Amino acid sequence: MSTRTPALAGTATLISAALALSGCSGSPSGDSTTGTLTIANPSTLATFDPAQVTTGSLDQYLQPVYDTLLRRTPDLELVPMLATEWTYDDALTTLSLELRTGVAFTDGTDFDADAVVANLVRTRDANGPQSASLASVDTVTAVDADTVEVHLTEPDPGLLDALAGTAGSIVSPEALDSDTLSTAPVGTGPFVLDTASTTTGDTYTYTANPDYWDPELVPYDTIVIKTLEDVTARMNAIQSGQVQATMAEIPQIAAAESAGLTVQTQLLNFTGLVIFDREGALVPALGDARVRRAINHAIDGDALLTALRDGRGVVTSQLFGEDSEAFVADLDDEYPFDPARARELLAEAGYADGFDITLPDFSAIFGESLFATVTEQLQAVGITVTLESLPIPDMIGKTMSGGYAVTLNSNFQGTAWQTLSQYVLPTAAFNPFHSTDDTVASLIDTVRTTTGDDQNAAYQKLNEHIVEDAWAAPFFREQGVYLSTDAVEVTLQPQTQVPSIYDFAPAE
Secondary structure (H helix, E strand, O other), X not given: OOOOOEOOOOOOOOOHHHHHOOOOOOOOOOOOOOOEEEEEEOOOOOOOOHHXXXXXXXXXXXXXXXXXXXEEOOOOEEEEOOEEEEXXXXXXXXXXXXEOOOOEOOOOOEOOHHHHHHHHHHHHHOOOOOHXXXXXXXXXXXXXXXXXXXXXXXXXXXXXXXXXXXXXEOOOOOOOOOOOOOXXXXXXXXXXXXXXXXXXXXXXXXXXXXXXXXHHHOOOOEEEEEEOOOHHHHHHHHHOOOOOEEEEOHHHHHHHHHOOOEEEEEEEXXXXXXXXXXXXXXXXXXXXXHHHHHHHHHOOHHHHHHHHHOOOEEEOOOOOOOOOOOOOHHHHHOOOOOHHHHHHHHHHOOOOOOEXXXXXXXXXXXXXXXXXXXXXXXXXXXEEEEEEOXXXXXXXXXXXXXXXXEEEEEEEOOOHHHHHHHHHOOOOOOOOOOOOOHXXXXXHHHHHHXXXXXXXXXXXXXXXXXXXXXXXXXXXXXXXXXXXXXXXXXOOOOOOOOOOHHHEEEOO
């Protein structure tokens, strides 16, 4: 198997907006005036322990100090980092990693196979956000100082991608179980945290690692990450010159363009209804695929996208994004807005008079207008919606434990395996009823045990089946927005809105 393999998978969070929300490199020249890159991040970092950090915008805090075993480039290629080569056996259950030599942690400890073993086993067993990414790992063995074998319980198409993300971050063995790991990270990364100039939850300052093994990945003398959760505060910070780059939202595009900022957009999140109760345990009507298809036809995705997202996105009927191996372009149009057809399907299924469903009221997260419009459109075809309002943490807990038959959600569209891991596998977080069927089980087995074109074909067949059986009712894929000043060049990477630190370089 090639050592430069397309990224295959990753992890997921719950409703990403509620929980908080690789490679451009440059020469080590630094900014022409300060040598400092200052960026805003929308999420608050609770710890520098990679095993306890959720994937997403929080990655940006960890990347300066921790190298990962592999690294993603902006075209989603996996390239060497701490691992220089990787190969699977024929059964796809043993992964061999050849490690970079001559690398040391910033505490002086040598990087070697024992360090990799200690990190992967600890992350797998930590019962943290990254544990699921390594759940298929049975044992990890140091064959010699520069070689590691990872033995799996079953083929895992997401493992290589996980090793290029937070789960693949390598911490010094001396720091792994220390009391100071949460605030004093020790890795082999291109930068070192300047604790004296860092205020937890506010500002994080990193200085270049003078002994870093690849100077081309250190284009700045200093990186400063400011935690700014409020979108208006981030906008003010970049307009006033306090930061050079930040994530933004669609309503801010016009102001950003007027201010002369560079505006980059890409399709990221899907927004729609996820139908958990496909066997009708809570709501019997949902056990009939015709009813689930009726829900899809009842929603006017184009009107929602125009009214709520300024038309910046693509109406869709599939959970998989355009950069996914499972994407099938024709499926975007599988369920056009057609209330009459929705009523016909309900009548065919024996629900001519409609039925009732209860949705968790996440309007505080996704907007009252979205909830109001979706509720009206469902009720127009006979589906009466009751919104249940509880404290957000309680509703999240109830959602993920199967307390609701349907929920509205917005989440990133990553690789095909990421989407399966989020919504389709019996163990997926957004499959709390653990439902499956023979077709899904068979195709997942094919995905696990094949690679290349055969695997992609299985992904696409699985996507077609899920859409036909209406496991969800997606409305649209919307654009993510990233802003930068003319002092910095930022290369966006598909499937994530917050660029990695390797995606920044001083403007020439």
